[in-house]
Amino acid sequence: MQQYYFSLHDTTQQLFLHRGPAAEAEFIWLDYTREDVCQHPEQWQQQVLQHTQLWLNEYHLRDILNLEHPCNFDSLEDYDLLIFRKLITPDDQIHNFNDEAHEHVFGLSTTPVSFILTPQVLITVSEQGNKAIENYIARLDTILSRPAEEQNKPKKLATSPLDLALRLLNSMVDDYLNLRHPLTRRVEFWQRELLQGHRRFNQWHQLLQENMAFQHVENLCEEQIDTLQELRDEIVENYLHLKGKKRSEKQEIMLVRVDDLSSHVARIQKHTLRLRSAIQAAIDLHFSAIANQTNENMRILAIITAVFAPLTLLTGIYGMNFVMIPGLDSPYAFWVMLGTMLITTLLLLYYFYRRHMVGRGEKSVLDMLSQRPDRTRMDLFWFLDYVPGKPLLPEGQNALRDSQLKPK
Template sequence: MDIFYIGEQQVTLNQVAPTSSVFRWLDATHDEVAADPEAWRDAVEKMTGTRLYDLHLRDAVNLTHPSYFDSTQDYVMVVFRKLALHADTSTITDNEGIKRKVPAALNKLLTLPVSFFLLDNALVTVRSTHSQSIENARTRMLSYKHKAEGNSHSVRLPTSPEDLMLRLLNSMVDQYLDLRQPLTLQLDRWQHALLDPRKPFKNWIALLDSRIELRKLDHLCEEQHDALQELRDYIVDTHDGTENGNGRSKDLLLVRVNDVIEHIGRVLNHARRLEASLESAVQIHFAAMAHRTSEIMRTLTVITALFMPLTLITGIFGMNFVKMPMLDMASGFWIIMSIMLGLVVLLLGYFRSKRYFEERAMQQSSRTHDTRG
């Protein structure tokens, strides 16, 4: 576990607490906590004076825990599921242990929990070994002490544990926002494949897996939104902003938490739009298939209607009677052929008058126009 002492102008790591430190940040990984939970909890209690509850300690090492908020008299716990960008997600295992292949864009939706324990003067985080958001925050704060002097363009340090937690949450949510474009491109490819008339769509398993992943993203964003909304209510209820001129700090915290909630809402709305677009593409696909089947059946019906009278005539003259009209006539064959041809012409004219061929002709003309264009 790493201990950061965050002051107004510098950040120190694993050293004796400076007198100018504002608060502490205790950063640990799931492996460190799971190796000896009791020893880790004792170390946190020694540093902060607050003892974590058993249920919250188990939640912190539970890698399947959903996004969650809970508050006690001594601290606040927030669990947030972040993207596991460094994990191998070419295949995803479902609840039944079945591995499923998903497209390149959707295989980035594997998530891992990050647990935040918000204390009076400290922030405790439990996260995966490779957490890009937290590693970047650590690097920025440690480099701040070297650049603080004479550097007027440096980003200011967090002023409170709440401020630090919201900054970390904001960077984690931004990773979801970065997925919007690749997800949209992937769904566009699905739509083109579904509506391509030149070849039938066969990759239904991958399409179903993609729909499952989008539904998971929808549920994940809802859980995150609920957890952050409860955190916002907690800040509103507990930070009255009337003591020591903390009204501005409360407003800044509310601005940050509202910004994070708004970003989660954007991801949630985008996931729902993608899911609706995918559903619409599937429905259009089946509608196009039904239309194509209707066209085929109409063509077969016309052909059958044309050959039915011809089959009747040939069947009549194929009967084994000794005496039949026109059997002894030299021009009998040509007369029958003329009658059959006339029937075909009459039926074609009737079908044209009923506009059975109008839609097909319009489609052929539009295809010709597109080809020339």
């Protein structure tokens, strides 16, 4: 257990920090680990009652001990209970107490942090190894090593239990903000895997898990926004109950801090939604590329079939079992038929090429879409209208040029 007393200095009239109990303390902060509460819950309640004259509801005690409890805010006459789920980062050294597993969804683990708020007391219950709490405790220990007159000169100490709780929540929300970069890197990885063309994509199970992880983050952000909104409503309605009798901080400052936390969580939610949309767009592009490749293969097969259809017809005609077929006795019939088949094949390939059906690329597709209907037919007698020294231009451009060159 860690306990800190925030008192008002007699001469400077500024807050200073100390560990010993004091009757004139403005407010106190009691920090407990979840292990302390789980081992002896009744003794823990008695200890809280001894320090704060506060008796916790048994249902709230169950909520504090529940590892899977969602974000929630509940207000009673004596105190307010706020449960906020913190993201477990690689810097945290949180272990599973009593073999209980934290909520773990595809690489993202969260743990609940409970805040019990009164006008003079803040009680926090978190896992041992929670870096957000431990870093702030280390910061307070650094301030505690200074003289009492110089501890709050830059005004770094919290002015109320609500202010202290919001500062701790801010450090937890920062962990979610740091999650944006690795999530973006994961999306870039899946985009490369989906849009690569050298091998078939077969990691659909892992991609579905990633998508569900993004949905889990969105749901978690929505719970956090609702919880912070309930806390904001409580500040608006019962701010005198939350700030205490001896402090004079303005209500607008607390509202600005709560709104700032809500906006940060909303940014994380919107960023996750954009990442899910990026993955869905990559999936759509993947299937579009597969469909385009299938259409290209079918187009090639159709061209091959169309080219060999006349050849099959010719070989079928001259392969009929009739006694008298013209040309069977000629020594040149085979070469004439072979030349006819070769010329037919070349003419068909040339026709398909002029219709942009062979060797089609991006440029040829644009040309095919931009040409006029009357120019789509193959003109084998274009040279009849050709004038030497006159460049070949489309009909509309030729007419425009002739009108410009005509003497007035």
